[in-house]
Amino acid sequence: MDAIGVLMMGPMNSYLEQELDKRFKLFRYWTQPNQTEFLAQHADSIRAMVGSSGAGASADLIDALPKLEIVSSFSVGLDKIDLDRCKEKGVRVTNTPDVLTDDVADLAIGLMLAVLRRICQCDKYVRSGAWKLGDFRLTTKGELGETYVSFLSSYYVRTYLCTSLVAIHLRIIPYSSLELLQALGERHALFSGKRVGIIGLGRIGLAIAERAEAFDCPISYYRRSKKADTNYTYYGSVVELASNSDILVVACALTPETTHIVNREVLDALGPKGVLINIGRGPHVDEPELVSALVEGRLGGAGLDVFEKEPKVPEQLFGLENVVLLPHVASATEETRKVMADLVLGNLEAHFSSKALLTPVV
Numbered sequence: 001m002d003a004i005g006v007l008m009m010g011p012m013n014s015y016l017e018q019e020l021d022k023r024f025k026l027f028r029y030w031t032q033p034n035q036t037e038f039l040a041q042h043a044d045s046i047r048a049m050v051g052s053s054g055a056g057a058s059a060d061l062i063d064a065l066p067k068l069e070i071v072s073s074f075s076v077g078l079d080k081i082d083l084d085r086c087k088e089k090g091v092r093v094t095n096t097p098d099v100l101t102d103d104v105a106d107l108a109i110g111l112m113l114a115v116l117r118r119i120c121q122c123d124k125y126v127r128s129g130a131w132k133l134g135d136f137r138l139t140t141k142g143e144l145g146e147t148y149v150s151f152l153s154s155y156y157v158r159t160y161l162c163t164s165l166v167a168i169h170l171r172i173i174p175y176s177s178l179e180l181l182q183a184l185g186e187r188h189a190l191f192s193g194k195r196v197g198i199i200g201l202g203r204i205g206l207a208i209a210e211r212a213e214a215f216d217c218p219i220s221y222y223r224r225s226k227k228a229d230t231n232y233t234y235y236g237s238v239v240e241l242a243s244n245s246d247i248l249v250v251a252c253a254l255t256p257e258t259t260h261i262v263n264r265e266v267l268d269a270l271g272p273k274g275v276l277i278n279i280g281r282g283p284h285v286d287e288p289e290l291v292s293a294l295v296e297g298r299l300g301g302a303g304l305d306v307f308e309k310e311p312k313v314p315e316q317l318f319g320l321e322n323v324v325l326l327p328h329v330a331s332a333t334e335e336t337r338k339v340m341a342d343l344v345l346g347n348l349e350a351h352f353s354s355k356a357l358l359t360p361v362v
């Protein structure tokens with residue numbers, strides 16, 4: 001029997017590529033000098049396609065492959081696959097959910113800390129030798145959320161702090177009994193206690209929420225409808241969510257409805273002390289508006305793993321200290337990518353041996 005033809009859309013993982021090569025007749029689409037000629041010659045032998053977050057299955061390509069049976073995506077996001085066309089043509093679709101959730105959520109928290117504590121600038125400071133000339137500046141009271149500023153300057157807190165300090169000075173209360181005072185002091189932390197708002201409370205959004213809770217961050221979220229099984233605060237609009245958040249995280253799927261879900265109004269609602277974290281997709285955010293908000297100081301900072309036209313990143317961001325820019329690496333660890341690759345292979349094997357798909361979408 002002829003080997004099954006599989007079309008791989010781009011270079012995504014060398015282990016996956018090797019395994020596909022061993023098990024199938026693998027066609028590497030990105031290496032074809034003339035893709036139209038390639039399709040004319042091989043379309044009839046291609047029964048499966050392997051896409052990723054970068055390259056998937058457009059309606060035109062699906063139409064050009066009359067024998068296509070399955071698209072197995074090396075990604076959780078499905079925005080590069082024309083799902084409607086797949087449904088119409090009876091083409092099955094699978095993705096790689098769950099296995100990357102921890103890595104992506106970890107990275108979202110990493111971005112929050114990196115932006116607020118200027119971790120990248122601190123690293124540059126040490127490497128450049130600047131530390132020998134003086135300490136790094138403090139990361140900064142100016143970025144403290146309004147809630148905590150008003151909390152700490154409130155009449156009751158000030159009275160409590162003054163009374164406690166006098167009591168310590170006069171040795172009326174010992175230092176060891178000052179747990180409450182220390183607890184109050186912790187509210188000063190630049191990240192701990194910040195209000196985290198999440199757009200999309202699916203698997204990844206929830207994993208981010210659980211991690212942020214461990215930093216004492218109150219969590220709220222936006223999605224189309226309120227989630228029944230959570231006590232996190234729900235807002236019915238992204239603007240409302242942004243107005244009530246110090247950190248706004250994009251963690252929803254990219255669809256026509258969520259394209260530019262973070263627009264100028266949302267950025268202005270987040271405001272000059274707010275931080276945007278995007279581990280979703282670039283087109284979730286109106287990028288020119290994001291750049292203007294950051295350049296004009298209307299937004300406090302941003303941690304971005306994804307961009308509208310990857311790998312192009314707006315150069316105006318390169319000089320900004322309050323921005324951390326990553327090359328779409330949220331799930332990019334050896335461990336996770338290996339499990340993702342195994343899921344892609346497992347889905348193909350299941351399909352071609354008429355078994356149930358492991359992670360079916362269509």
Ligand SMILES: O=CC(=O)O
Pocket residue numbers: 053074075076077078100331
């Ligand atoms: O961006 C990564 C993915 O969708 O898996």
